[in-house]
Amino acid sequence: MAFEERCSFSHAPFISSNAQRQHFSSGIIAYLERLSHPFTRSYGRLSSVRRRFLQADVFGERPYQGNALAVVVDAEGLTTAEMQAFAHWTNLAETTFLLSPTHAEADYRVRIFTPTEELPFAGHPTLGSASAWLTTQSRIKAGADIVQECEVGLVEIRHRDDVFSFKAPPLMRSGAADHQVVAEAAEALAIHRSSIIDAEWIDNGPGWLGLLLRSADEVLALKSPTTHLSLGVAGAHPPGSPFAYEVR
CATH class of the missing domain: 3.10.310.10 (Diaminopimelate Epimerase; Chain A, domain 1)
Structure with missing residues (x-):
């Protein structure tokens, strides 16, 4: 799985960056060159809190060869409308927003959006969000498994030998x-x-x-x-x- 760090947006998306390459020991996550020019786009009157986000290629070991996903790693305080506006702007199949969990057993909570609607669950956003969460933690999680909280409930995610997999929730x-x-x-x-x-x-x-x-x-x-x-x-x-x- 490859990540491109697109380091911030100000509710209305704002991207700025410096070229930097950084590799992680897991072998499946690589930060690539950040965008060289900032740009802005606004959606009405939105507050200017900068948010870090990553763009991932799920199911791909190299850039541009996987399923694209944007992951906002610090989404606390964003409204549903702001999340939907940002997901619409990225124009990717899915954009996810990582939040503090509300369930005691969960490591994080995620909300998943397409450009037009919110989804209760989706597969490649779950894998990409788990990898992004693990990558951006200041501490290493004890044990190899991760628990994601989303609209369908708790999803168990296994991390073994640089491979992420999840226990699929019951079919709706x-x-x-x-x-x-x-x-x-x-x-x-x-x-x-x-x-x-x-x-x-x-x-x-x-x-x-x-x-x-x-x-x-x-x-x-x-x-x-x-x-x-x-x-x-x-x-x-x-x-x-x-x-x-x-x-x-």
Whole structure:
């Protein structure tokens, strides 16, 4: 996981930085060159408390090769409207805000926003937020596990050998999708209905509809759909391939 430190914003986002490279012993987190020029953008009358934030590449060992995530590491005092405005400004799939926990067993609390709404839970924001929290602590947490508090409750996160993983919370919605929804998904992906061999709701926050296609090649051939559905698509690689599945 790679981090770019984009060091502050003043509720209305303000970014300033000096070029600095810093590597951590974990081997998976690297701070990259900070932005060389500050800029500002305002959303109405917001107070000018500077907030440190990081931009992460989750599922990537090098910059620009993972799932992008912005993490505001000191979000105390921000309103929901300010969080949503900043998430809208970053224009990333998700932006997270780290807060003091309200549960005795939690290490931190997180709120997760897309550019348009708040999510109760999401996977790569959980991993990125845990890594950012651990990286920015002035003390080392005793033990390897981390407990995140979010809208769905407490999420256990394991940190072993520079790899983060979490125990998925219970699904909010599961089961087979009906024929009409599957047909809509096929149309959005511009594929024949017969290419979808299974379709299940796998909603633990973002509201995913999971689709299994006949092969990894069919997944690789997909174009980005325009649809209100949140689609996750997978297809198996042939036996003996370096990877088992291709996922989008």
